[in-house]
Amino acid sequence: MNQAYAVAAVAVVVLATVLIGAYGLRISRTTSDFYVASRSVPPRLNAAAISGEYLSAASFLGVAGLVLAQGVDMLWYPVGYTAGYLVLLVFVAAPLRRSGAYTLPDFAEDRLESKRVRRVASAFVVGVGWLYLLPQLQGAGLTLGVVTGAPRWLGGALVAVVVTAAVAAGGMRSITFVQAFQYWLKLTALLVPAIFLVLAWQGDGAPRTTFDEPATFRERTKVTVEQTLRLNIKDPLGVAVHGRIDGVRHTGDKVALPPGPHRIDAGTVLEFAKGTAVPEATNGAYSSAGSRWSRPLSGSRDDHPLYASYGLIIATFLGTMGLPHVVVRFYTSPNGRAARRTTVVVLGLIGAFYLLPPVYGALGRLYAPELLLTGNTDAAVLVLPGKLFGGVGGDLLGALLAGGAFAAFLSTASGLTLSVAGVLTQDVLPSLGIRHFRLATCLAMAVPTAANAAVSNLPVADAVGLAFAVSASSFCPLLVLGIWWRGLTAAGALSGLLVGGGSALAAVAATISGRPQHGWPHALLAWPAVWSVPLGFLTMVLVSLATRAAIPASTGATMARLHLPEGAAGPVERVQGVGQ
Amino acid sequence: MGRPVRTQSEINEQTTLGAAYVRSLMRSQLRAGLAAFAVLAVVLGSLPVVFSLLPSDLSLWPAGPTLVWAVLGAAAYPFMIVIARWYVRRAERNERDFADLVE
Numbered sequence: 141m142n143q144a145y146a147v148a149a150v151a152v153v154v155l156a157t158v159l160i161g162a163y164g165l166r167i168s169r170t171t172s173d174f175y176v177a178s179r180s181v182p183p184r185l186n187a188a189a190i191s192g193e194y195l196s197a198a199s200f201l202g203v204a205g206l207v208l209a210q211g212v213d214m215l216w217y218p219v220g221y222t223a224g225y226l227v228l229l230v231f232v233a234a235p236l237r238r239s240g241a242y243t244l245p246d247f248a249e250d251r252l253e254s255k256r257v258r259r260v261a262s263a264f265v266v267g268v269g270w271l272y273l274l275p276q277l278q279g280a281g282l283t284l285g286v287v288t289g290a291p292r293w294l295g296g297a298l299v300a301v302v303v304t305a306a307v308a309a310g311g312m313r314s315i316t317f318v319q320a321f322q323y324w325l326k327l328t329a330l331l332v333p334a335i336f337l338v339l340a341w342q343g344d345g346a347p348r349t350t351f352d353e354p355a356t357f358r359e360r361t362k363v364t365v366e367q368t369l370r371l372n373i374k375d376p377l378g379v380a381v382h383g384r385i386d387g388v389r390h391t392g393d394k395v396a397l398p399p400g401p402h403r404i405d406a407g408t409v410l411e412f413a414k415g416t417a418v419p420e421a422t423n424g425a426y427s428s429a430g431s432r433w434s435r436p437l438s439g440s441r442d443d444h445p446l447y448a449s450y451g452l453i454i455a456t457f458l459g460t461m462g463l464p465h466v467v468v469r470f471y472t473s474p475n476g477r478a479a480r481r482t483t484v485v486v487l488g489l490i491g492a493f494y495l496l497p498p499v500y501g502a503l504g505r506l507y508a509p510e511l512l513l514t515g516n517t518d519a520a521v522l523v524l525p526g527k528l529f530g531g532v533g534g535d536l537l538g539a540l541l542a543g544g545a546f547a548a549f550l551s552t553a554s555g556l557t558l559s560v561a562g563v564l565t566q567d568v569l570p571s572l573g574i575r576h577f578r579l580a581t582c583l584a585m586a587v588p589t590a591a592n593a594a595v596s597n598l599p600v601a602d603a604v605g606l607a608f609a610v611s612a613s614s615f616c617p618l619l620v621l622g623i624w625w626r627g628l629t630a631a632g633a634l635s636g637l638l639v640g641g642g643s644a645l646a647a648v649a650a651t652i653s654g655r656p657q658h659g660w661p662h663a664l665l666a667w668p669a670v671w672s673v674p675l676g677f678l679t680m681v682l683v684s685l686a687t688r689a690a691i692p693a694s695t696g697a698t699m700a701r702l703h704l705p706e707g708a709a710g711p712v713e714r715v716q717g718v719g720q
Numbered sequence: 721m722g723r724p725v726r727t728q729s730e731i732n733e734q735t736t737l738g739a740a741y742v743r744s745l746m747r748s749q750l751r752a753g754l755a756a757f758a759v760l761a762v763v764l765g766s767l768p769v770v771f772s773l774l775p776s777d778l779s780l781w782p783a784g785p786t787l788v789w790a791v792l793g794a795a796a797y798p799f800m801i802v803i804a805r806w807y808v809r810r811a812e813r814n815e816r817d818f819a820d821l822v823e
Contacts, residue, residue: 215792219764226760226800230753230807449768457760480811484804491797498793624750700742703749705815 145535146287149543153325154302157550183478185320187485190469192323194221194486195493196272196552197279198604200326200545203494205518207501208511213445214501216452217605218494222487223453224460224608229483232461234476235623235702242471243559244464244615245567251622253692254630260637262567264614265464266584267645269560271607272463273588276553279518281592283545286522287538293593299546300589303553307561308581322551323489329544330496333525333537337503340528347506355418355509362411363510369404371513373397373419383408410513418509444663451667452605458673459608462615464563465555475706500524521545560584606648613672614641617680623702625681626695632684640676644668741822748814756807764796 199221206214241247244265249258277296284295341347347358365383377397381390384405385397404410412418460466473479504511504520507527511517522545525537564580614637621628621636647668664671684691692698771788 212788212792215789216768219792219796222797222800223760223764226804227757229804230756234811446768446772450765453765453768477812477815480808484801484808487797487801487804491801494797495794498789624746696739696742699746700738703742703746705819 143288145539146542149539150284150287150546153543153546153550154298157302157306157554183473183482183485186469186472186478187482187489188320188323189472190319190466190482190486191489191493192319192321192326193465193469193551193555194490195323195326195548196604197276197545197549199490199493199497200330200548201279201282201518201521202275202604203497204500204504204520205511207498208504208508208520209517213449215498216449217456218497220453220456220608221460222491222494223457225483225487225490227457228461228466229480229487232619232623233470233479233483236467236619237470237473237479238476238702238704238706239698240471240701242468243563243566244462244467244618245563247467247622248618248633251692251698252628252630252633253694254634257630257633257637259567260634261615261618262563264462264610264637264641265563266560266568267641268462268607268611268615269464269556269563269584270588270591271610271648272604273553273556273560273585274591275604276549276556277588277592279545280549282516282518283522283542283549286519287542296589296592299549299553300585303550303557304581304585307554307557308578319551319555322547323493325547326544327489327493329540329547330493330500330521333541334496334499336533336537337524337528338499341503341506344528355505355512357412357414357416357418357509358506359414360411361510362409363513365404365406365408365410365514366516367514368406369514371402371404371419373399373402375399375417377416377419378413379416380411381408382411412510418512444660447663447670448667451609451663451670454673455605455609455612455667455669457612458616458669459610459612461619462611463607464559465552468555468559477705497521503528557581557584606651609667609669609672610641610644610648612669613644613676616673617676621677621680621684625684626699627684627688627691628680629684629687629690630692631687631690632680632682635683636676636680639679640672643675644672647672741818745814745818748817749811752807752810752814755810756803759803760800763799767791 199218203214203217206217236247239247239250241250245258245261248261249255277299280295280299281292282295284290284298285292376399379395379397380392381395382392383390385395385408386402470479470482473482500521503524504517508520508523511520511523522538522541525534525541528534529537558581561577561581561584564584565577569576569580569583617636617640618633622633647665650665
């Protein structure tokens with residue numbers, strides 16, 4: 141791949157972000173400027189801005205990578221990301237806008253009149269935000285690595301620095317139309333190459349055999365192993381080797397590997413003949429489903445695929461409403477009615493976007509199967525143009541994709557960083573004024589940056605799935621019960637957050653640290669939402685019932701404010717916490 | 721807080737009548753939300769089970785794989801948008817009915 145175009149595209153996206161951040165600093169000095177001005181944002185523009193911020197590395201790269209590796213089952217990710225907005229719409233959107241809160245801790249304190257609930261909610265916002273930032277940085281490292289050969293940490297560091305600078309400078313989020321533009325940029329960056337790729341695929345005779353067979357190399361393919369690989373092959377494999385396999389040096393001779401485990405050292409070049417089935421890495425993220433790839437629920441990664449599907453469905457359907465950068469956007473709608481209409485448009489926009497990643501996943505399985513060998517499947521979107529087109533055309537399409545991917549990291553990461561930094565400033569660190577917000581921004585980004593260096597093998601969309609599970613187990617019960625049930629007490633909310641969200645967080649920590657690896661214990665911890673969401677709801681309800689005497693006195697008035705339409709009952713909204 | 725329309729002051733002051741109005745609005749809105757959620761959960765939520773019951777030898781059923789891709793890759797999205805539009809119409813109608821009631 142010619143690197144010049146891709147580097148230029150990434151540079152343009154990064155530079156535009158920095159400049160817009162600086163420009164935003166000049167025209168919008170306080171949060172209240174932004175929020176008050178944004179009251180007039182019409183639903184269509186606001187919806188594009190929400191979608192622009194929401195479509196992250198997981199959507200742009202991760203979904204295609206998972207589809208390549210594991211097939212049709214992974215389409216539950218984009219379906220779930222979209223369904224999450226539908227659940228948000230029917231239970232939360234309008235009342236949340238009418239509450240006047242613009243962060244989850246604001247909502248918790250306002251509804252339950254408890255500083256302690258506020259603090260616990262803040263801790264969860266920070267936790268979910270960090271979990272969600274991690275894959276953005278990983279995706280950035282991957283993208284920069286693929287297009288320029290730069291080391292993995294560099295892309296993450298680049299995004300971390302740009303986002304920290306832009307957010308600390310203060311402007312980034314203040315301009316709704318920039319986030320809206322990001323949506324159209326990402327859609328274009330994925331749509332235009334997809335059209336060309338599909339045309340090229342048709343020109344190639346529209347092959348589809350690999351949908352039902354193991355992925356095979358369609359032509360003689362050289363693969364350079366960047367990190368030491370462990371393969372566990374099922375059938376004897378003939379391959380020409382330059383480098384070291386199982387401790388033996390080879391210089392281009394043909395090697396017949398018997399079935400069983402093998403170790404391939406970093407730097408080795410493997411040359412596969414046409415038609416060879418792709419062996420799959422076992423120390424890569426996971427192995428693929430092989431011959432049953434196009435059949436759902438056959439993923440070999442999980443011993444209990446049906447359970448895993450439901451874990452994913454529950455986490456994404458119910459977790460979206462608790463994502464810190466999602467909630468804050470609802471405040472920019474002029475009223476509850478507009479918040480609802482905005483959400484419907486968001487569903488259309490992200491639904492349109494999600495038609496595209498599966499195309500890349502399926503074509504990637506055909507034309508870039510060596511990604512399965514290296515475990516680098518998240519790169520599928522980026523390498524496809526180079527595989528199907530030689531020359532300038534392929535370079536330009538690749539550059540467009542790299543630029544779009546960086547737009548995805550930057551917009552999502554800046555929204556998350558701003559939310560996390562805001563919560564750190566307000567609720568965690570002692571108050572020190574505006575300098576203090578900058579300190580919080582650095583802290584908000586420093587933790588996931590450090591984690592990015594430590595945890596390198598988590599697939600992008602999977603890491604995001606864990607953030608959704610924690611959000612679904614903590615904020616979903618808080619929001620749904622807080623909005624619809626008068627009986628909720630501060631003690632109930634507190635224990636529900638801690639038990640539901642805390643157990644999901646513990647499961648996530650166990651999964652990231654890599655134990656246990658098999659059987660039910662692994663499935664239960666890797667997909668905690670199935671049990672942790674009911675646990676959170678149950679705890680919240682039972683403890684609230686036990687502390688019935690402590691229902692906040694303001695509950696009736698708050699409920700009226702959350703549910704009465706603005707027009708019918710006059711402006712009952714309360715502007716709270718705007719502008720420090 | 722707020723500019724008093726006749727019934728709105730009642731609602732804000734937590735009179736019995738005002739509280740009853742809010743409760744009835746909440747009930748109708750919750751019903752609409754639960755109905756939309758139930759359709760989503762039943763239709764999409766049953767798909768993993770349905771897919772797992774597909775015949776294990778897909779060559780017996782050539783349309784099978786394509787159908788699964790079409791459902792999860794494309795058809796799910798317009799389906800969700802239809803639910804969303806239905807819900808918004810219903811919720812806004814509930815609010816209009818409420819406004820008619822208080823005026």
